[in-house]
Structure formats: structure tokens, C-alpha cells
Amino acid sequence: MQLYKNQSLKIYNTLSGEKENFETIHTGNVGMYVCGPTVYSHVHLGNVRTFMSFDIINRYLLHLGYNVRYVRNITDAGHLTDDGDVNNDRFVKQTRLEKLEPMEVVQKYTVYFHKVLDLFNFLPPDIEPTATGHILEQIELAQKLIADGFAYVSNGSVYFDVLEYNKKGLNYGELSHRNVEELLANTRDLDGQNEKKNPQDFALWKQASPAHIMRWNSPWGEGFPGWHLECTAMSTKYLGEKFDIHGGGMDLKFPHHECEIAQGKASHGVSPVKYWMHANMLTMNGLRMSKSTGNFILPMELIEGGNAFFEKAFHPNIVRFCFLQAHYRSVLDISNDAMVASEKGFARLMEGIKLLPTIEPKTVSSINIQAWKQNCFDAMNDDFNTPILIAHLFEGIKFINLLNDTKETITAEDLKELQNTMAIFVFDILGISNEKENTNNTEKLEGVVSMLIGMRNDARANKNWQLSDDIRDQLLKLGIQLKDGKDGTGFSIQ
Ligand code: AMP
Ligand code: ZN
Numbered sequence: 001m002q003l004y005k006n007q008s009l010k011i012y013n014t015l016s017g018e019k020e021n022f023e024t025i026h027t028g029n030v031g032m033y034v035c036g037p038t039v040y041s042h043v044h045l046g047n048v049r050t051f052m053s054f055d056i057i058n059r060y061l062l063h064l065g066y067n068v069r070y071v072r073n074i075t076d077a078g079h080l081t082d083d084g085d086v087n088n089d090r091f092v093k094q095t096r097l098e099k100l101e102p103m104e105v106v107q108k109y110t111v112y113f114h115k116v117l118d119l120f121n122f123l124p125p126d127i128e129p130t131a132t133g134h135i136l137e138q139i140e141l142a143q144k145l146i147a148d149g150f151a152y153v154s155n156g157s158v159y160f161d162v163l164e165y166n167k168k169g170l171n172y173g174e175l176s177h178r179n180v181e182e183l184l185a186n187t188r189d190l191d192g193q194n195e196k197k198n199p200q201d202f203a204l205w206k207q208a209s210p211a212h213i214m215r216w217n218s219p220w221g222e223g224f225p226g227w228h229l230e231c232t233a234m235s236t237k238y239l240g241e242k243f244d245i246h247g248g249g250m251d252l253k254f255p256h257h258e259c260e261i262a263q264g265k266a267s268h269g270v271s272p273v274k275y276w277m278h279a280n281m282l283t284m285n286g287l288r289m290s291k292s293t294g295n296f297i298l299p300m301e302l303i304e305g306g307n308a309f310f311e312k313a314f315h316p317n318i319v320r321f322c323f324l325q326a327h328y329r330s331v332l333d334i335s336n337d338a339m340v341a342s343e344k345g346f347a348r349l350m351e352g353i354k355l356l357p358t359i360e361p362k363t364v365s366s367i368n369i370q371a372w373k374q375n376c377f378d379a380m381n382d383d384f385n386t387p388i389l390i391a392h393l394f395e396g397i398k399f400i401n402l403l404n405d406t407k408e409t410i411t412a413e414d415l416k417e418l419q420n421t422m423a424i425f426v427f428d429i430l431g432i433s434n435e436k437e438n439t440n441n442t443e444k445l446e447g448v449v450s451m452l453i454g455m456r457n458d459a460r461a462n463k464n465w466q467l468s469d470d471i472r473d474q475l476l477k478l479g480i481q482l483k484d485g486k487d488g489t490g491f492s493i494q
Helices: 047-061 092-097 102-117 132-147 162-167 180-186 228-237 250-268 299-306 315-323 336-358 369-381 386-404 412-429 435-461 465-477
Strands: 010-013 020-021 031-036 067-072 152-156 157-160 202-207 223-225 245-250 272-277 283-285 333-334 480-485 488-493
Touching: 031 047, 031 228, 047 245, 047 272, 047 283, 047 299, 047 315, 047 412, 067 228, 092 283, 102 299, 132 152, 132 157, 132 202, 132 223, 132 250, 152 162, 152 202, 157 250, 157 283, 162 180, 162 250, 202 228, 202 250, 228 245, 228 250, 228 435, 245 250, 250 272, 299 315, 299 435, 315 336, 315 386, 333 336, 336 386, 369 386, 369 412, 386 412, 435 465, 435 480, 435 488, 465 480
Parallel strands: 031 067, 031 245, 245 272, 283 333
Antiparallel strands: 010 020, 152 157, 157 202, 202 223, 480 488
């Protein structure tokens, strides 16, 4: 269903600083690129928040009936913490620390990342390209930029020429609203600065020092790609020279996304992205959650408990619910109190939903379900305002409780609409995992095993030992162990 035809979605575009009507480049299709994690260590809860913001955006666009191609990369080639300083390459540091091959580090933390996303019920992207898998595309882009006069080679490295870009009438700094002079004043004296024509220039390709283990052949000698170039190479390859949405955390606005705009405009003559979206930060104790400062919590520490910051473990659904109670462009400070409050709110929401099948329909409705439903859509249409949506969902819960107390009435048709709308917004759009379904599946599994135990008992009564042993052995292979006792046969599922 092409719901988007009846809903007017507005998106805040960082580039214009305004909420704009969402109009896709190709009718019915959305190309969305989100900068993925740098897999040199565990993703922390802050990273999870940003990816969750874009999970909601993806989910809502899908619900509206758009054909979404969602690309989220894995940064697995040298990500410089400071542009140009090879000793700051996060992979090199971690490789030394853990005594692992670089690709072992990459694999270890990519697996962890996927595990976390599964736990939090994220929809997977349609394409998850890696930087190391796109070295050729990056080299080709750098060659084109050199050929067109936007980049130059210096001592085996390639730099983007920011002043040349501006001389050609393009405007470096348009996203972050910085000007070149300001950038000049803020550029620190880093390794590689003396190779650059101007301090604002950024690396497209870096020559590898002997100590640098991740290295590839290039026309300029052995080296490795710059971080900004990888996203331009991969987004162009899978979404084209201009696509609808590009997202990431606020901290990526500058220099990463600014550089992507410059690379895109210089190489393809068009601004690469229609809507730039930036998710705000998760803070803890009022400070940005970050690996480098040590102010972070790992997702598993929150889900499994056993850390000093939270009094207990919290289910991933509660974490999701807590995050979504803040708008994606607002800062969210995580705390024990916030989690406890979210747990209470979440329980109230789920209890209300559970009451729905027990409500008796009447001949008239005392609430306008269609108006309530549109309020839910309007909240999401207003730049994905999940806190307002949740407030409307609680309005729905209030109504369900009144119905339950027979203080309000509803027709069968409206009841069905209420039930469907709740399920769509809570499970499909907010991405809360449906525990009821899991419980149902467990119940079904237990039912099937009990049935097989009955069949095995019959087989034993008929002295059909072959069949009874087969049932026991096949179940064991599936991790279900039958235990014969004096009160009959029980089982455990591993
Ligand atoms: P990284 O792996 O450092 O490239 O980060 C992956 C994503 O997480 C990026 O989009 C960052 O902007 C985002 N991010 C990093 N720290 C935080 C934070 N404290 N809160 C929200 N997002 C963050
Ligand atoms: Zn990126």
C-alpha cells in the first residue's frame, strides 16, 4: 500500500536547517545511506542510539510503502582519529593491543555489532558494504579527482584541494556552516600537514608507513584510503550520484559529511544528497558517551546487568522504548532513573495492549479512532517525532482501560482498527519485539514435544523400541532432552 500518497512527511534537513516536505528523487523509491560503525572495538550504547534512530526512519518509510534501499557500511579500513596521523589509526592501535590480524579485529567487532543489532530487533540494511571491499572504487574516485584538478599527489598520498574547490565556485563548509578561514585557524599541526598545499586539505589516500599493516597497492604506491572517500565511493556505487537521505551522528557533520559533499560535487557535478539527517548524542552523566573518554556502557552490560551504573538488567525492549521517548535530534541522557521509568511506562503500554482481545464491542464508539490514528501518523510525519507518537499511544491505552472498565464503548470495526493501529505503531514502526509471539512459539514447541512424548509412550507400550528410541535420539539432536522419571517423561530444551 502506497500510504505515502496520503501522508505528508516532513524531514529536518541539516543542509537547509529547516523541516522540508519529503519528496523522493524517484517516485516511490528511497535511497538511504547511513555511516556504519568503525569496527575496531565494541559498539557502545551511544552508537546503538544513532543506528536505532535510522532503524525507525527505515521502518517508517517502509510502512509508508516506499521501496527503500538502505545502505549502511562497515568501516573496516584505517579510520584516522586525526586526519593524517598514521599513529592514530584505530585499527593499527587495536591490532597491536590485542595481538590479532587486522581482519581478525574487524571480524570480531563486526560479529559483536550484528549480535547487538539482533538483540535490539533492528531491521538489517539492504546492503552492508565494507571499505576494504571497495578499495578499487576509492582509487578510481581519487584518480578522477586528480584528473579534474580537485586533488593532488604529495609524497605518495593524495589530498583534496579545498581552496581549488572553492575557487571553482563550490562552497566547502555549506553543511557545517564553517568558512575556510575559520577552518584554517582551527587546524592543528598534525602529521602530514607539511605535505598539504593548505592545512584545510583532507586526505583521499595516505601513503602507508612501514608500521602500517593494512595497506593496498595504488598508482601512488602502497597505502590506504581516507575515511571520507569510502562513504562517497560506496554510496555512489549503490545509490547513484544523488540519492535521497544520508544519515549519521551529529559528530559526523564535520569533517566527514562536509568532505563527502565536496567529493561528490567535485567528482559528479551534483550535490550527492537531498536530505542530510543527523542524530543527536546519547550522554551519560551529562557527557557524551564515547570510547575514548571511558564514559560509556556496552549494550550487553545493560541487558545482562552486573555493572555499577544500573541497579539491574533491562530487557532490550526497555532500552528501545527509553531511547524512543526522546526525539532523534535531542540529546538523551541515560540514567538508572530513566531506565526504571521507561520500564514502568513500557509495562503499562503492554498491559493495555494485552487487554484489547478481551474488550466486548458495542453498537457505538465513544471515541474517534480515525482521528487518533491520524494523530499517530502526524507525529511520525513531523520529522519522526517518536516521543509525541508515544504520547498518543498512551492516549490509546487510556481509552483501552476505560473500555475495559465499561466507561467507554467501541464498535467491532473500530476495535479492530484500534488493535491494528496499536500493533503497527508499537511493533512494526517503533520496532518493539513482540514477546507474545515468542511466548506463543515456546508454547507451541512445548506442545509438539509433549505430543511426541505421547507417541513415544504408545510405541513403548507396543514394544516398538526402534520408534521410541528414534524419537528420543532425534529430539536430542535438536537439543531437546527427554528425561524418564517415575512420574512420566519430562524434557529440557537446551
Ligand atoms: P563510529 O563507530 O565511531 O564511527 O560511530 C558510529 C556512529 O555512532 C556514528 O554515526 C556516530 O556519530 C555515532 N555515535 C558515536 N557516539 C555517539 C553517542 N554518544 N551518541 C549517539 N551516537 C553516537
Ligand atoms: Zn560515512
